[in-house]
Amino acid sequence: MRMLMVGLDNSGKTTIVLKINGEDTSVISPTLGFNIKTITYQKYTLNIWDVGGQKTIRSYWRNYFEQTDGLVWVVDSSDLRRLDDCKMELDNLLKEERLSGASLLILENKQDIKGAPNPEEIAKVLNLEAMDKTRHWQIVGCSAYTGEGLLEGFDWLVQDVASRIYVLD
Amino acid sequence: MENEEEVLATSNEPLDPNLHKKHISMIERLSNRHQIRLDNSLARQSESDSSSSSTATAPTTASFLSRFSDSKRSIDSQLAQSRLTDPAQLRSHLDSISASISDLEKLVAESSYFLPSYEVRSSLKTISDLKQTLENLNSELIPKKKFSFKNKASKQDRDRSVSDSKQTAPGNADSFSVSLEKLSFQVRDSPGLRNKNGETLVKNFKGSEIGEFTVSDLDSCEVRLIGSVRALFVHRLKNCRVYAGPVTGSILIEGAEDCVFVMASHQIRIHNAKGTDFYLRVRSRPIIEDSTGVRFAPYCLSYEGIEEDLREASLDEETGNWGNVDDFKWLRAVQSPNWAVLPENERVGMVQISNSGDGIEGN
Ligand SMILES: Nc1nc2c(ncn2[C@@H]2O[C@H](COP(=O)(O)OP(=O)(O)OP(=O)(O)O)[C@@H](O)[C@H]2O)c(=O)[nH]1
Numbered sequence: 237m238r239m240l241m242v243g244l245d246n247s248g249k250t251t252i253v254l255k256i257n258g259e260d261t262s263v264i265s266p267t268l269g270f271n272i273k274t275i276t277y278q279k280y281t282l283n284i285w286d287v288g289g290q291k292t293i294r295s296y297w298r299n300y301f302e303q304t305d306g307l308v309w310v311v312d313s314s315d316l317r318r319l320d321d322c323k324m325e326l327d328n329l330l331k332e333e334r335l336s337g338a339s340l341l342i343l344e345n346k347q348d349i350k351g352a353p354n355p356e357e358i359a360k361v362l363n364l365e366a367m368d369k370t371r372h373w374q375i376v377g378c379s380a381y382t383g384e385g386l387l388e389g390f391d392w393l394v395q396d397v398a399s400r401i402y403v404l405d
Numbered sequence: 406m407e408n409e410e411e412v413l414a415t416s417n418e419p420l421d422p423n424l425h426k427k428h429i430s431m432i433e434r435l436s437n438r439h440q441i442r443l444d445n446s447l448a449r450q451s452e453s454d455s456s457s458s459s460t461a462t463a464p465t466t467a468s469f470l471s472r473f474s475d476s477k478r479s480i481d482s483q484l485a486q487s488r489l490t491d492p493a494q495l496r497s498h499l500d501s502i503s504a505s506i507s508d509l510e511k512l513v514a515e516s517s518y519f520l521p522s523y524e525v526r527s528s529l530k531t532i533s534d535l536k537q538t539l540e541n542l543n544s545e546l547i548p549k550k551k552f553s554f555k556n557k558a559s560k561q562d563r564d565r566s567v568s569d570s571k572q573t574a575p576g577n578a579d580s581f582s583v584s585l586e587k588l589s590f591q592v593r594d595s596p597g598l599r600n601k602n603g604e605t606l607v608k609n610f611k612g613s614e615i616g617e618f619t620v621s622d623l624d625s626c627e628v629r630l631i632g633s634v635r636a637l638f639v640h641r642l643k644n645c646r647v648y649a650g651p652v653t654g655s656i657l658i659e660g661a662e663d664c665v666f667v668m669a670s671h672q673i674r675i676h677n678a679k680g681t682d683f684y685l686r687v688r689s690r691p692i693i694e695d696s697t698g699v700r701f702a703p704y705c706l707s708y709e710g711i712e713e714d715l716r717e718a719s720l721d722e723e724t725g726n727w728g729n730v731d732d733f734k735w736l737r738a739v740q741s742p743n744w745a746v747l748p749e750n751e752r753v754g755m756v757q758i759s760n761s762g763d764g765i766e767g768n
């Protein structure tokens with residue numbers, strides 16, 4: 237399964253991927269291009285594409301759209317000021333035809349930070365209810381520091397992608 | 406690299422034989438689907454082949470590998486030629502190598518969905534080695550520029566910067582207030598120092614439970630942040646000095662003009678900074694984007710108990726990363742014109758700050 241991780245810079249994408257893979261997360265540089273990880277998750281092989289989120293390189297995201305089964309949108313819950321940027325970029329992404337079949341997992345990261353709004357509140361700001369009804373999506377609060385919520389999110393994503401492929405045939 | 410294939414322990418549902426069968430057939434379908442993709446992409450590719458004069462061949466692993474190794478060979482030879490290149494042409498020579506490496510990276514990105522993951526990984530490794538070689542050559546052959554910036558930005562620059570900062574607003578301005586209404590919590594409650602002019606502001610994090618802290622919309626202020634915090638957001642500062650203890654997560658700076666920052670952090674991202682000096686200790690590479698006239702030097706802050714704070718934040722060792730700046734607006738081999746190393750004779754000495762005195766506590 238091909239998974240694409242995107243979101244604003246500093247949201248924690250790289251940290252999440254390394255954490256899921258049980259790797260050291262103590263020194264991570266902002267991602268200049270992309271990283272790819274192949275991990276075995278449950279019975280599936282996931283190819284996870286972690287693409288840098290700095291403004292300048294967001295225009296390259298589209299190079300990675302092709303054949304994406306699962307889209308993971310990572311939000312920094314503590315970065316309230318940029319929630320609108322975050323909403324705008326997500327809206328643009330969801331207009332992409334090549335991503336129209338992908339299941340969408342929204343990870344509200346950094347929930348360990350005290351005072352961060354909870355996933356329901358952020359869902360409201362991102363106006364997720366207005367999303368195209370055919371889209372399979374799920375929002376999960378998580379922390380790449382503690383690992384909380386990560387498995388819950390990826391379990392959903394992997395199952396959803398698997399079951400969609402099921403239905404297709 | 407080895408542990409990339411690590412199997413993740415997850416909660417497996419009890420194995421109902423029926424379910425098991427379902428799973429097996431699902432896996433089959435997944436691999437069928439993979440084959441279909443392959444076929445599709447072959448078809449697509451040959452279509453585009455016939456409609457253009459491109460020499461690209463059908464995307465099989467073999468053809469990818471041959472294209473990849475051709476480009477690699479040509480990059481290798483260009484790299485080798487660098488030492489013989491006329492110094493006047495060196496910059497453009499290195500730039501063109503850098504562009505070729507980017508193209509190669511793009512080829513891998515585009516081919517990734519039909520390549521076996523081993524091939525993807527090894528080609529990415531090759532690319533990162535090429536980048537490293539290029540970087541080494543670059544720092545060896547082109548000495549880092551040391552320069553100082555004119556103290557005041559020209560009037561034109563200033564005007565532009567005003568409209569720039571307005572420009573970030575429109576998309577935001579309206580929609581931001583809209584979404585703020587939707588927020589059932591109060592953004593104002595998030596801890597920070599905001600909207601001050603000409604003051605000295607002191608915040609001590611010791612003993613507090615603050616996770617993230619914001620410093621925004623300050624003009625001509627001195628900010629002292631004592632103790633450590635997880636995340637720091639800095640927004641729209643003008644003519645300020647900011648002295649900060651260790652940040653265990655990341656610092657995000659958006660909009661700073663004629664400022665001095667002395668900070669330690671695991672990560673730092675600097676956007677829209679102008680004529681600003683940074684004295685940093687960072688565990689990863691600092692990055693700048695949309696910035697000009699920024700200069701870097703090592704961290705130089707002292708307050709009572711800072712050694713312990715730095716140690717606890719794993720920031721007690723100098724990594725030298727303060728000078729390994731990546732400019733996202735200048736993804737080329739040659740030194741970015743937007744930043745420089747702050748010449749030693751222009752650096753401030755050790756900055757000593759304290760909790761007490763004329764400061765105003767933030768909230
Ligand atoms: N408190 C807290 N900090 C986190 C969490 N996840 C990531 N961080 C911190 O957030 C910063 C950014 O993390 P990265 O993983 O580099 O973010 P990214 O999304 O990959 O950023 P780009 O590569 O620039 O797009 C780092 O300093 C992390 O330590 C979390 O769950 N909680």
Ligand SMILES: [Mg+2]
Pocket residue numbers: 249250251265266267286287288289
């Ligand atoms: Mg990253």
